[in-house]
Amino acid sequence: GAVGVAVLPFLPSSSETAVALHKAGHEVWLQLPMEPTGYPANKPGPGAVFTTMAEDEVRMTVHSAVNNVPFAVGMNNHMGSRATADLRLMTWVMQEIKGRDLAFIDSRTTVETVAETAARAQGIKTGRRHVFLDNDRSSAAIRRQLDEAVYRALVDGKAIAIGHMASVTVGVLEAELPGLKKRGVSLVAPTELLE
Numbered sequence: 001g002a003v004g005v006a007v008l009p010f011l012p013s014s015s016e017t018a019v020a021l022h023k024a025g026h027e028v029w030l031q032l033p034m035e036p037t038g039y040p041a042n043k044p045g046p047g048a049v050f051t052t053m054a055e056d057e058v059r060m061t062v063h064s065a066v067n068n069v070p071f072a073v074g075m076n077n078h079m080g081s082r083a084t085a086d087l088r089l090m091t092w093v094m095q096e097i098k099g100r101d102l103a104f105i106d107s108r109t110t111v112e113t114v115a116e117t118a119a120r121a122q123g124i125k126t127g128r129r130h131v132f133l134d135n136d137r138s139s140a141a142i143r144r145q146l147d148e149a150v151y152r153a154l155v156d157g158k159a160i161a162i163g164h165m166a167s168v169t170v171g172v173l174e175a176e177l178p179g180l181k182k183r184g185v186s187l188v189a190p191t192e193l194l195e
Contacts, residue, residue, distance in 0.1 A: 003108030006031035022071035034080030081110035090118035133163030
């Protein structure tokens, strides 16, 4: 139950998935597609926010995405290495989710991101991804990344790890999460780690 699950909007079962996750006791997050560096070769998916959009388009896109993922307590970015580096765009995004009382986690797909800064400027509870669990989709690599998340939590007092719903990732988490307490860390819902 302490694992938050981010749902991409506008896919055939986005809404139903969000409802099922909520009923199962998980925090539901909207994973908003955002423009990556390398677009259009890298496509973020339906309902994406782009740097070329006008303010009203950005606000409507965010509003529609939130409506498509019921029970969302917050939002994080899917891709977005170009979008999250654009302060004007991220300010509009944050103003829109502030009106819906949502939190924000910066997936940090670029070191040039200003998303967390934009969220704080709007008074939004926010945080950042510290570890990507499964950029390398092998069990051994995912375990190493989980070890990194545990280490960061012990040193810094908290860590946010993001992974995908790939079967290998889910398998590693099912095996390893029950043992976290013995390693000195507690698994908590993502919203508990935000400031």
